[in-house]
Amino acid sequence: MSDIIKAENVIFEYPVLDDEGKEIARNRVLDDVSLSIPEGQFLAVLGHNGSGKSTLAKHFNGILLPESGKVTVDGIDTADEKRIYDIRQTVGMVFQNPDNQIVATIVEEDVAFALENLGVPPDEIRKRVDEALKTVDMYEYREHSPHQLSGGQKQRVAIAGIIAMRPRCIVLDEPTAMLDPKGRKEIMKTVKYLNREHGITAVLITHYMEEAAQADRVVVIDKGKILLDDVPKKIFSQVELLKSVGLDVPQTVELMYGLRKSGLDVPIDLLSEDECADYLFEMLSAGENGK
Amino acid sequence: MLKDITIGQFFPGNSLIHRLDSRFKIIMDIAYVVMLFLTSNYIGLAAAGLFMILIYVMSGVGLGLVFKSLRPIMPLIAITCILNLFFIKGDGEPLVNLWGFITIYTEGITTSVFMAVRIMFLIIGMSLLTYTTSPIALTDAIERLLSPLKKLHFPVHELAMMMTIALRFIPTLIEETDKIMAAQKARGANLDTGGLIKKAKALIPVLIPLFVSAFKRANELALAMECRCYRGGEGRTRMKQLHSGAKDYIALLIMALMIAELVLLNIYVPYLGIPYITP
Numbered sequence A: 001m002s003d004i005i006k007a008e009n010v011i012f013e014y015p016v017l018d019d020e021g022k023e024i025a026r027n028r029v030l031d032d033v034s035l036s037i038p039e040g041q042f043l044a045v046l047g048h049n050g051s052g053k054s055t056l057a058k059h060f061n062g063i064l065l066p067e068s069g070k071v072t073v074d075g076i077d078t079a080d081e082k083r084i085y086d087i088r089q090t091v092g093m094v095f096q097n098p099d100n101q102i103v104a105t106i107v108e109e110d111v112a113f114a115l116e117n118l119g120v121p122p123d124e125i126r127k128r129v130d131e132a133l134k135t136v137d138m139y140e141y142r143e144h145s146p147h148q149l150s151g152g153q154k155q156r157v158a159i160a161g162i163i164a165m166r167p168r169c170i171v172l173d174e175p176t177a178m179l180d181p182k183g184r185k186e187i188m189k190t191v192k193y194l195n196r197e198h199g200i201t202a203v204l205i206t207h208y209m210e211e212a213a214q215a216d217r218v219v220v221i222d223k224g225k226i227l228l229d230d231v232p233k234k235i236f237s238q239v240e241l242l243k244s245v246g247l248d249v250p251q252t253v254e255l256m257y258g259l260r261k262s263g264l265d266v267p268i269d270l271l272s273e274d275e276c277a278d279y280l281f282e283m284l285s286a287g288e289n290g291k
Numbered sequence B: 001m002l003k004d005i006t007i008g009q010f011f012p013g014n015s016l017i018h019r020l021d022s023r024f025k026i027i028m029d030i031a032y033v034v035m036l037f038l039t040s041n042y043i044g045l046a047a048a049g050l051f052m053i054l055i056y057v058m059s060g061v062g063l064g065l066v067f068k069s070l071r072p073i074m075p076l077i078a079i080t081c082i083l084n085l086f087f088i089k090g091d092g093e094p095l096v097n098l099w100g101f102i103t104i105y106t107e108g109i110t111t112s113v114f115m116a117v118r119i120m121f122l123i124i125g126m127s128l129l130t131y132t133t134s135p136i137a138l139t140d141a142i143e144r145l146l147s148p149l150k151k152l153h154f155p156v157h158e159l160a161m162m163m164t165i166a167l168r169f170i171p172t173l174i175e176e177t178d179k180i181m182a183a184q185k186a187r188g189a190n191l192d193t194g195g196l197i198k199k200a201k202a203l204i205p206v207l208i209p210l211f212v213s214a215f216k217r218a219n220e221l222a223l224a225m226e227c228r229c230y231r232g233g234e235g236r237t238r239m240k241q242l243h244s245g246a247k248d249y250i251a252l253l254i255m256a257l258m259i260a261e262l263v264l265l266n267i268y269v270p271y272l273g274i275p276y277i278t279p
Helices: A053-059 A081-090 A107-117 A122-135 A151-163 A181-198 A232-237 A239-244 A251-261 A273-290 B022-038 B042-059 B063-087 B106-132 B135-152 B156-186 B196-202 B204-227 B246-272
Strands: A003-017 A023-038 A042-046 A068-073 A091-094 A169-173 A201-206 A217-222 A225-230 B096-098 B102-104
Touching: A003 A053, A003 A201, A023 A053, A023 A068, A023 A201, A023 A225, A042 A053, A042 A181, A053 A169, A053 A201, A081 A091, A091 A151, A091 B204, A107 A122, A107 A151, A122 A151, A122 A181, A151 A169, A151 A181, A169 A181, A181 A201, A217 A232, A225 A232, A232 A239, A239 A251, A251 A273, B022 B042, B022 B106, B022 B135, B022 B246, B042 B106, B042 B246, B063 B102, B063 B106, B106 B135, B135 B156, B156 B204, B196 B204
Parallel strands: A042 A201, A042 A217, A091 A169, A169 A201
Antiparallel strands: A003 A023, A003 A068, A217 A225, B096 B102
């Protein structure tokens, strides 16, 4: 499959100023990052605070432009100012705080915002807004005002506002960081649904291991460089390396890692709780039968 | 405390008043204000009041709200009354004469009552516009009504957008203010006691974090709007179109008749031997 987003040798820095506004150093946030994301993939970008993961995300739809190097979206260079709206329609972006990305006072009006900006005819807007709201399962709240909704519901409205544009890729910059566990689950379910059922490429920026474990592919970023790039099972097997860059591993891996250290021969790459529980159950009942 | 403010709130409903075209409602609201200021006698004022009550009943908005909406402007009414009471000089002997410089005339009393009632009717009547019109319909109507000004390069769309965003963020910022106040109280800030100046000073530790956060929010919102291809009013479409029909024109006609009636009352009441007041 073709690549929807392609970053080649991207370098991004910002100047560090002293008290008088003179440049004293340059802070390099992204250091020679190359990454291609095939269409239809569910990619998680993992990194701790200040690793450059959000900065990378902002390059994917032209909010930030690389200092050197190049980012292309569906073959269009993001530096091409004339096609910036094509790029933003292809790659939608959802941010961390749902409160700060909802523009209108009524849910359905907010979902319509992007389409109104694009000059879509009213009947078509109505159709697409209803569709988008049904996709994120918020249709019955269409006439509510955003402040009556929970965090997870608001974030789903924000997602609906993006998918109403019918993007081919959706970038989510820590969409669950401000939500409670219930809201977090709702969002992960929605993202997976969009990816599996609608074939939308999903790029999830996160620092939650459990979320990254659900992706097709995980990219670990540290100090502006890509440290690891593989399927989740392979990534989370490298417990020592992840810990050395200040990241955790999912609780199941942590458990298996502990068991392994104490001399048991168990696999380390059981990422879901069910998988892990099943394995332990098998192992324990096999041990009992062997007695 | 902050949640008690009812001015500017919208109460969804499906009455005839709710369904009127918001552009017509704004025009009629302005006409209503003009009407109140045209009236110069009690009969006209009573007629305007009856008209207002009738529309309130039609809209189905509870009358309890009416009094709630009046509470914040009570000080204004009181000041108006007091000023009118002491500064209006009549023709006859003053009713009260304290040491020669504090005087109250009959005309002062009648004028101040008249003014108080008029301000109350003004607030109550104007509140009905926001009670029965959704903020979106309201800003939409303002954008449309002002659109001729676009030719003079007046930023009509930007103004409407700013109003929408302001309305959107009022509940968010009120919630945030409550949180900051609670946080500052938890650290020992004293926000409720002391004189006016002390109270105002005590608000500084609340306002500064509120402003910082509002700017942060604005920054993020601008980014989110850009990601959704916002590029000003040029070439923009709307999901909900405003429609006007026969009911809107009839309502406008009734409003015009009301104004005509009050003007006629102004002219003829003096000849009917009923107390006449020039505000």
